[in-house]
Amino acid sequence: xxxxxxxxxxxxxxxxxNTPEFGQMIAGYQAASKKYEEDGVVLGGEALQPVExxxxxxxxxxxxxxxxxxxxxxxxxxxxYYLFECDTLDDAIRYAKMIPSAEYGTVExxxxxxxxxx
Amino acid sequence: MTNAATDAVHTAIDYTxxxxxxxxxxxxxxxxxxxxxxxxxxxxxxxxxxxxxxxxGIPKSRRGWLLQxxxxxxxxxxxxxxxxxxxxxxIAVLERSEVDAPADTHDIPDHRLxxxxxxxxxxxxxxxxxxxxxxxLGGLTTEEVARAFLDKTAAMAQRLSRARSKIxxxxxxxxxxxxxxxxxxxxxxxxxxxxIFNEGYAATEGAVQVRIDLCEEAIFLARLMVRFxxxxxxxxxxxxxxxxxxxxxxxRYAAETYVPLFKQDRGLWDAKLIxxxxxxxxxxxxxxxxxxxxxxxxxxxxxxxxxxxxxxxWVQIAALxxxxxxxxxxxxxxxxxxxxxxxxxxxxxxxxxIAKLATDLGNYQPYHAARADMLRRVGRVGEADAAxxxxxxxxxTKSEQAFLREQRQKLCTGNGxxx
Numbered sequence: 001x002x003x004x005x006x007x008x009x010x011x012x013x014x015x016x017x018n019t020p021e022f023g024q025m026i027a028g029y030q031a032a033s034k035k036y037e038e039d040g041v042v043l044g045g046e047a048l049q050p051v052e053x054x055x056x057x058x059x060x061x062x063x064x065x066x067x068x069x070x071x072x073x074x075x076x077x078x079x080x081y082y083l084f085e086c087d088t089l090d091d092a093i094r095y096a097k098m099i100p101s102a103e104y105g106t107v108e109x110x111x112x113x114x115x116x117x118x
Numbered sequence: 119m120t121n122a123a124t125d126a127v128h129t130a131i132d133y134t135x136x137x138x139x140x141x142x143x144x145x146x147x148x149x150x151x152x153x154x155x156x157x158x159x160x161x162x163x164x165x166x167x168x169x170x171x172x173x174x175g176i177p178k179s180r181r182g183w184l185l186q187x188x189x190x191x192x193x194x195x196x197x198x199x200x201x202x203x204x205x206x207x208x209i210a211v212l213e214r215s216e217v218d219a220p221a222d223t224h225d226i227p228d229h230r231l232x233x234x235x236x237x238x239x240x241x242x243x244x245x246x247x248x249x250x251x252x253x254x255l256g257g258l259t260t261e262e263v264a265r266a267f268l269d270k271t272a273a274m275a276q277r278l279s280r281a282r283s284k285i286x287x288x289x290x291x292x293x294x295x296x297x298x299x300x301x302x303x304x305x306x307x308x309x310x311x312x313x314i315f316n317e318g319y320a321a322t323e324g325a326v327q328v329r330i331d332l333c334e335e336a337i338f339l340a341r342l343m344v345r346f347x348x349x350x351x352x353x354x355x356x357x358x359x360x361x362x363x364x365x366x367x368x369x370r371y372a373a374e375t376y377v378p379l380f381k382q383d384r385g386l387w388d389a390k391l392i393x394x395x396x397x398x399x400x401x402x403x404x405x406x407x408x409x410x411x412x413x414x415x416x417x418x419x420x421x422x423x424x425x426x427x428x429x430x431x432w433v434q435i436a437a438l439x440x441x442x443x444x445x446x447x448x449x450x451x452x453x454x455x456x457x458x459x460x461x462x463x464x465x466x467x468x469x470x471x472i473a474k475l476a477t478d479l480g481n482y483q484p485y486h487a488a489r490a491d492m493l494r495r496v497g498r499v500g501e502a503d504a505a506x507x508x509x510x511x512x513x514x515t516k517s518e519q520a521f522l523r524e525q526r527q528k529l530c531t532g533n534g535x536x537x
Contacts, residue, residue, distance in 0.1 A: 001289045088291035089241060090299065111288050 002043065002112035003084045003092035008076040009105025011050060028100035036082070041095055045082035076105055083112075127171040131164060134180040140255035142185055144229035147292045150192045151208055153236065154286040159195075163187040230255060231346040232292050234339070238307040239290050246281045247310050248317075253278055255342075256314070256335040266317055266332060304347065308356050308411065311339045315360050333364055344398075351402035355412035358402065361395035362418035364388070376521040380427035392422045410446040413438050417454075432461040449478040457488050465495040483512035487522060499529050 015021035036042035056067040070077055079101065086092045089109070096107050135142075139160075146156035163184045177183040193212045196205040237251040245267070252258045252266065264274035284290070295303040318332025340357040347353045369382035377383075399415045417438050424430040439455035452475055460468030469492050472485070479485035490505035506526040513519050 003289075087289070088293075089289040090291055090295065092289070093241075 001086060001088075001092075001114075003086055003089070003096075004110050004112060005045075005082040005084060005092070005096045005099065006078060006108040006110070007080045007082075007099060007101045007105065008074075008108065009079050009101045010076050013104045014079070014101075025100045028098070032095075032098040032100070035098060036084070036095060039095075041084050041086055041091070043083040043085050045080065047080040048078060050079075051077040079105070123172045124168075127168060127176060130171070130176050130180060131167055134184065135164070136257040138181050139257045140230050140233060141228060142181065142188070143254050144233040145185055145227060146188055146192070147233065147236075148227070148229045149189060149208075149211055151292070152286050153290075153292065154282045155192060155195070156188075157282055159188040159191040160184065162191045229292075230342060232294055234307055234342065235295055235303055236285060236290060236292050238303070238310045239285070240302075240306055241288065241290060242281055242284065244310075244313070246277055247306070248313050249274060249277060250281050251310050251339070252314060252332075252335060255339060258331075258335070262331075304343075304350065304353065307343060308352065311336050311343065311360075312356060312411075314339065315363075333360075333367070336360055337364065349405075351405040351407050352409040352411050354398045354402040355409060355415050358395045358399040359411050359415035359418055361391045361398070362415060362422050365391035365395065365422065371517055374517055374520060375524065376515070376517040378521070379421060380430075384426070387422065395419065396422070408441075410442060413442045413445075430461070432458050436462050449475050450482070450484075453479060453482075453485055453488060460488075460492050460495070465492040468492050469496070481512060483509050483518075486512065490522075490525070494525070494529060503529050 015025045033042070033045075036045075051070050054070045056069060056071045058065045058067070082096075082099070084092050084095055086095065089111075092109050096102065096109050099107050101107065142160055143153075143156055146159060147153050150156050150159065166187050167180075167184060171177070189212055193209065196209050196212070199205060234251065234255055237254055238247045242250065249263050249267065252263045253260060258266070260275050260278060261271045263278075264271040267274065269277075294300075314332055315336035318334075318336060337357070337360055340353075340360050343353045344357050365388040366379075366382065368388070369384070369386035370377055372383075395415070396419055399412065399419055402412050403416070417435050420431050420435050420438075436455060436458035439451055439458055443451045443455060453472060456468045456471040456475075459471060469489070472489060472492075475485060486505050486509035490502045490509055493499075493502035493505055503526060506522055506529070510519060510522050510526075513522060
C-alpha cells in the first residue's frame with residue numbers, strides 16, 4: 001500500500017541554520033533517508049520551500065482566482081512529504097516516526113486511494 | 119412459520135452472537151484479510167440464518183454454520199470481484215477451509231488476541247477503541263454500546279462503521295504487534311479494558327445501576343489477555359485489580375444508597391473473587407516488574423484483606439500511592455494519597471495536602487466529597503457543609519446523592535461517624 005507522509009511544522013519551530021539543532025535535524029533526515037533506501041520503502045519525497053512562496057488556485061464559475069499564500073492559514077504549515085510503499089499502517093508509522101520534524105511538528109500519514117475495490 | 123419458531127431462532131442467533139461474535143469475527147478476518155468485509159459477511163450469514171433456520175431447523179453447531187456461510191459469502195464476493203486475480207491467495211485459503219469445514223466448533227481457531235490488538239490500535243481514537251472492542255469482542259449490540267456512552271444508536275453505528283472502514287483502508291494490520299511495539303500496544307489494550315470496567319463501575323445515569331454487564335465484559339477481556347499474555351505482570355495486575363474491586367459490588371449499595379468502603383458489610387464481599395485476585399497479584403508481584411495496575415491492585419488487596427475498616431493498613435496504602443505518584447503522577451493519585459494520609463497521619467495534614475489540588479480537581483466530585491469528610495473530621499462544620507454542596511452539584515447518580523445528603527445531614531445533628 002502507498003502512504004503519503006505529510007510533514008507539518010510551525011515555521012518558527014524549525015531549527016535555524018548554523019545551530020546545533022539544525023545539524024541534528026539534517027543528520028536525522030539523512031539517517032531516515034538511508035533507512036528508507038535500505039528497506040526499499042520510499043517512492044519519493046521532497047522538502048518544500050517556505051509557505052510564503054505558495055500560491056493557491058481556486059476556480060469558481062469558470063473563473064480562476066489566485067491567492068498569495070497557502071490554502072489555509074494554520075499554525076503548522078506543510079513543509080514537505082514522503083511517499084512510502086509499505087505492507088501495513090504499522091510499517092508506515094514506523095518509518096514516519098523517523099522524520100525529525102515529528103518531534104516539534106506533526107506528520108500526517110494517509111493511505112493513497114486505490115481503485116480496485118468492488 | 120409460527121411466531122414461536124422465529125422467536126426461537128432469534129433467541130438462538132442472539133445468544134450465539136453474544137457469546138461468539140469475537141471468535142467468529144476473528145476467524146473471518148484471519149481468513150478474509152479485511153475487517154469491514156468480515157463484518158459484512160457475518161451480517162449476511164446472520165440474515166441468512168434468520169431466513170433458513172425457522173424452516174430447516176436450528177443447526178447443531180450454530181457457530182460453525184454461521185462461519186461457513188460467512189466464508190462462502192466472502193468467497194463469492196472475491197470470485198466476482200473485478201480484480202479477482204489479486205485475491206487469488208485469499209480465495210485459495212477460503213477454498214481450503216471449505217474442504218476442512220469444521221462440523222464441530224472446537225475447530226474454529228482462536229484469533230481473538232489479534233482482534234483485540236486491532237480494535238485497540240492507537241490510530242483509532244480512544245472512544246472508538248472502547249466502542250469497537252465492546253462491540254466486536256464483548257458481544258454487545260450497537261444499541262448497548264451506544265447506551266454505555268449515552269450516545270444515540272445511529273451515531274454509534276456510524277462511529278463503528280467509520281472505524282472498520284479505516285482499519286481496512288488505512289491498512290491497520292490484523293496481527294500481534296512487533297516485539298518493539300508490543301509493550302505500548304499491550305498498554306493500549308489494558309487501558310481500554312480498564313475504561314470499560316470503570317464505565318461499568320461508575321453509574322453515570324441518575325439511577326443506582328452499577329452496570330454489572332460492562333464489568334463482566336471487562337473481566338472477560340482481562341481474562342482473555344491473561345490467557346494470551348500469561349507472563350506479563352501488568353496484565354495479571356489489571357485482572358487482579360478488576361476482580362478485587364468487583365468482589366465488593368454487592369456491599370456497595372443498600373436501600374438505593376451508596377455505601378462507602380469503611381461502612382460496607384464485608385460479609386457481602388465475594389471471597390472467591392478476592393482469593394483469585396490476591397493469588398494473581400502475588401504471582402505478578404513476584405516477577406519484580408511493578409507497574410500502575412499492580413500498585414492499584416495492591417491498594418485494593420489491602421482493603422480486601424482488612425477484617426474491619428479499622429484494621430486497614432493505611433500506612434502501606436499511602437506508601438503505595440506515593441510509589442504510584444512517582445511512576446504515573448496525577449492529581450487523582452495525589453487525592454487518593456491524601457485520603458490515605460488522613461487516616462495514617464490525620465485529617466488536618468491531609469487537608470494541607472489537597473489544598474493545591476483545588477484547581478485541577480475543581481470539577482471532580484470525589485475531591486469535594488473527600489474534602490468535605492476531612493473538614494467534618496476536624497470539626498470545620500460550616501466548610502464541610504459547603505463542600506458537600508459542591509460535591510452534590512457534581513454528582514450524577516441518585517445513590518451517591520443519597521449518601522452525600524445523609525453525610526451532610528449528620529453535620530447538623532452532630533452525629534458524625536467516629537472516623
